[in-house]
Amino acid sequence: MKTLVRFLLITALVCTPMLAGAGESRMAGSVPVSQKKVVKATPVNAVTPSKKMSPVVAAEKKAEELLEKKVKEADAKAKTVLPGEDDEEKPRVMPVVSGPINYVGEIKTYKARTDDTLLTIGEKFGLGYVELRSANPHMDPWRPGAGTYVVLPTMHLLPDGPRKGVVVNLSEMRMYHYTKAGVKTYPIGVGREGFSTPVGSTSVVRKQEGPIWTPTDRMRREDPKLPVQIGPGPDNPLGTHALYLGWPQYLLHGTNKPWGIGRRVSSGCVRMYNKDAEALFESVPVGTPVTVVRQGIKFGWIGDMLYVEAHPDDVLADQVERVGEAQDYKVPADIFENLGKAAGQARDRLDWKAVREALKERRGYPVPILLNPSDDQRFVTASMEARAGTSRFGPRLTNEVVQTPKTAQAQSGTPARDTARRRSRGFNG
Numbered sequence: 567m568k569t570l571v572r573f574l575l576i577t578a579l580v581c582t583p584m585l586a587g588a589g590e591s592r593m594a595g596s597v598p599v600s601q602k603k604v605v606k607a608t609p610v611n612a613v614t615p616s617k618k619m620s621p622v623v624a625a626e627k628k629a630e631e632l633l634e635k636k637v638k639e640a641d642a643k644a645k646t647v648l649p650g651e652d653d654e655e656k657p658r659v660m661p662v663v664s665g666p667i668n669y670v671g672e673i674k675t676y677k678a679r680t681d682d683t684l685l686t687i688g689e690k691f692g693l694g695y696v697e698l699r700s701a702n703p704h705m706d707p708w709r710p711g712a713g714t715y716v717v718l719p720t721m722h723l724l725p726d727g728p729r730k731g732v733v734v735n736l737s738e739m740r741m742y743h744y745t746k747a748g749v750k751t752y753p754i755g756v757g758r759e760g761f762s763t764p765v766g767s768t769s770v771v772r773k774q775e776g777p778i779w780t781p782t783d784r785m786r787r788e789d790p791k792l793p794v795q796i797g798p799g800p801d802n803p804l805g806t807h808a809l810y811l812g813w814p815q816y817l818l819h820g821t822n823k824p825w826g827i828g829r830r831v832s833s834g835c836v837r838m839y840n841k842d843a844e845a846l847f848e849s850v851p852v853g854t855p856v857t858v859v860r861q862g863i864k865f866g867w868i869g870d871m872l873y874v875e876a877h878p879d880d881v882l883a884d885q886v887e888r889v890g891e892a893q894d895y896k897v898p899a900d901i902f903e904n905l906g907k908a909a910g911q912a913r914d915r916l917d918w919k920a921v922r923e924a925l926k927e928r929r930g931y932p933v934p935i936l937l938n939p940s941d942d943q944r945f946v947t948a949s950m951e952a953r954a955g956t957s958r959f960g961p962r963l964t965n966e967v968v969q970t971p972k973t974a975q976a977q978s979g980t981p982a983r984d985t986a987r988r989r990s991r992g993f994n995g
Contacts (some may be wrong), residue, residue, distance in 0.1 A: 588727075598747055604659070606744075607930055610717065625628075625899035626896050626897055626898065626899050628899070629897040629898065629901055629902065630896065630897040630981075632902065633897050633901070633921070633922055633925075636918040637918045637919055639918075640917075640918045640919065644978065647976055656869075667724075667749075668723060668724055668866035668867055668868060668979050669721060669722060669723050669724060669873075670721070670722055670724065670742075670748070670749045670751055671720045671721040671722055671751065671752075672720065672721050672945070673717070673718065673719065673720065673721045673931060673945045673946055674690065674691075674718040674720055675715045675716065675717060675718060676707050676713070676715070677713060677715055677716075678710040678711060678712060678713070678714045678715070678716055679712055680711075680712040682696045682710055683707060683708050683709070683710070684699060684705070684707040684708075684710065684716075685704070685707075685739045685824075685825045687710075687716060687718075688753070688827065688828060689824050689827070689839060690858070691718050691720065692751075692752065692839070692842070693719065693720065693753055693755060694720060694739050694740070694753035694754070694755070694827050694828015694829070694888050695707075695825070695827065695828035695829055695887065696739060696828045696829060696878065696883050696886050696887055696988060697719055697738070697739065697740075697753065697828055697850065697877070697930045698716070698719070698828070698935070699886050699887065699890055700719070700877070700878055700886050700891075700892075700928055700929055700930040701717045701718075701719040701929055701931060701946075702716055702717055702742065702929055703886075703890045703891045703927075703929075704890065705890075707890075708929055709759045717931075717946060718968055719929070719930050719931040719933060720873065721932060721945060722738075722740065722751055722931075722932075723864040723865070723866035723873060723875045723932055724742065724749065724864075724866065725738075725742065725859055725861045726859075726860075726861060726864065726983070727857050727859050728855070728857055729744050729749075730744050730855060731743075731744060731769075731850075731854045731855035731856060731879070732744075732770075732818070732846075732850065732854060732855070732856045732857070733856075733857045733858075733859065734754065734763070734818075734836055734856065734857070734858045734859070735860070735861050736756050736757075736763060736765070736858065736859070736860050736879075737859075737860045737861050737862035737877055737879035737880070738862065738864075738875075738877040738879070738930065739754050739755065739756055739828050739829075739830075739877075739883070740752070740753055740754060741753075741754050741818075741836065741838070741846075742848065743846060743849065744890060745849065748846070749884070750758050750767045750849075752838055752839070752842040752845075752846065753827050753828050753838075753839070753842075754828075754834050754836050754837060754838055755821065755826040755827045755828065755829050755830075755831055755837035755838075756829075756832060756836060756837075757830065757832050757833060757834040758828055758830045758831050758832065758833075758986045759834070760836065763816060763834050763835070763836060763858055764816065764858060765815055765854070765858050765859060765860055766857075766858060767855065767857050767858075768811045768812035768813050768816075768855075768856050768858075769811070769812050769817075769853055769854060769855050769856055770809050770810070770811060770850060770851075770852050770853065770854045770856060771810050771811060771812050771852065772809075772810045772852060772856070773807070773846065773847055773850075773852060774807070774808045774810070775806070775807055775808070776797075776798030776803075776807075777802070777804040777807070777808035777819065778795055778796070778797050778798070778804075779795065779796045779802050780794070780795050781793075781794075782815065782833070785833070800822060801822060802822055803821065803822055803823070804817065804819040804820060804821070805820020805821045805822060805837075805838070805840045805843055806819070806820045806840045806843065806844060807819065807820050807840070807843040807844050807846075807847040808843070809843075809846065809847060809850065811856060815834065815835075816834055816835055816836075817835045817836070818835075818836045818838065818843070818846065819835060819836070819837065819838065819843060820837070820838055820839070820840035820842075820843035820844070821837045821838065821839070821840065821843075824839055824840070827839055828886065828984065829883075829887060830880075830883055834961075840900070860879070860962060862876065862877045862878070862879035862880075862882075862898075862928075863875070863876045863877070863898060863901065863904070863925070864876075865904065865905065865908035865909075865910070866932070867908075868932070868943075869943070871934050871936055871939060871943045872908060872909055872912060872916075872934070872935055872936050873932035873933060873934055873935065874905075874921065874924045874925075874932070874933055874935050875930065875931060875932045875933070876924045876925055876927070876928045876929070876930070876933075877928055877930050878892040878928040878930070881894065881909065882894060882928060886928070890893070891927075892926075892927075895925070895926045895927055898925075901925070915936045915937050916935060916936060917934075917935050917936060917939075920933060920934065920935045921935050931945065931946055932945055
């Protein structure tokens with residue numbers, strides 16, 4: 567009997583660890599420690615070999631990280647300044663412009679009427695749809711509301727390029743015409759995704775009042791119902807006036823659909839309001855040079871202040887059109903090189919927070935980016951930015967556009983909101 571008990575005890579002692587190990591392995595689905603492979607954790611932001619970043623995206627990400635670093639350094643430096651050490655109030659004076667003029671126009675506000683939309687306001691004041699939405703991001707584009715004060719971004723830094731002839735900036739959807747008397751600027755409609763206007767230099771080779779529109783083979787394949795040609799008249803997609811360029815198939819022309827101005831909707835041509843196309847037609851002779859650039863971010867000095875004017879270009883413009891703001895914030899890879907050139911000896915006075923906010927918001931008007939700007943150096947005040955579309959703006963540094971009874975009477979009739987909605991359903995050319 568004692569021998570049997572001793573045998574059972576020995577058997578239990580030998581088998582228990584094996585059973586325990588087997589049970590653990592089955593229940594937990596684990597592997598014995600001696601057989602486990604050590605797997606190193608991959609950082610969340612690490613790039614796997616199969617999904618490497620493109621050089622452009624990698625450069626933009628690096629630029630964004632550098633900008634964030636500069637903002638943090640500026641914050642840390644600001645906290646080390648003793649109270650009263652650097653807070654002397656500067657005299658409020660209007661900027662004195664010396665040397666070459668780097669801008670055109672001035673910021674204004676407009677008191678909207680009941681039947682106003684951003685489309686009708688844009689056509690009235692020479693502005694495109696996207697730039698109006700960018701400057702007034704929280705506003706209902708179809709019904710701003712009677713009494714609402716709308717920011718009119720009618721002040722522009724000049725693009726970097728030759729200051730002669732015609733300069734077309736695709737990114738901001740705006741044209742500049744340099745004359746002996748000064749600079750004239752017009753909003754434009756540009757090519758949609760996949761139908762971009764070429765970048766480079768050409769010239770006006772001929773002009774035509776009452777042009778004839780001939781659809782391309784591609785257009786006729788997409789819409790076999792298109793006629794072979796459309797002559798002068800209200801249905802002509804080229805509008806009332808056209809300027810033909812040295813690039814075949816590309817024109818500067820008017821339009822029968824003015825609601826496409828300030829949008830990416832054309833097949834590569836540059837659209838204008840008919841009144842602007844007529845003005846350009848009369849003032850631009852054949853042979854005038856035309857330069858096409860892409861500059862969504864511009865820098866310029868006005869007096870002793872450096873400004874940045876950031877526009878929502880390409881897909882960001884499409885986002886603004888749909889939802890009112892540029893959602894995919896990114897820092898251009900060349901921002902520091904261009905900013906350094908523009909700032910010069912004032913690099914140490916750059917306000918990196920202001921730079922970052924301008925790049926994120928893309929409001930489309932000049933914003934001061936040196937430290938401690940005075941109120942007079944802000945062409946759009948902070949309160950105006952915060953209250954756009956929701957309350958009355960302060961009158962400081964703005965010129966309110968007041969409608970005369972004659973203008974108001976001329977606008978009465980078909981509700982502009984319904985008309986604009988019908989117009990926005992399609993585009994030609």
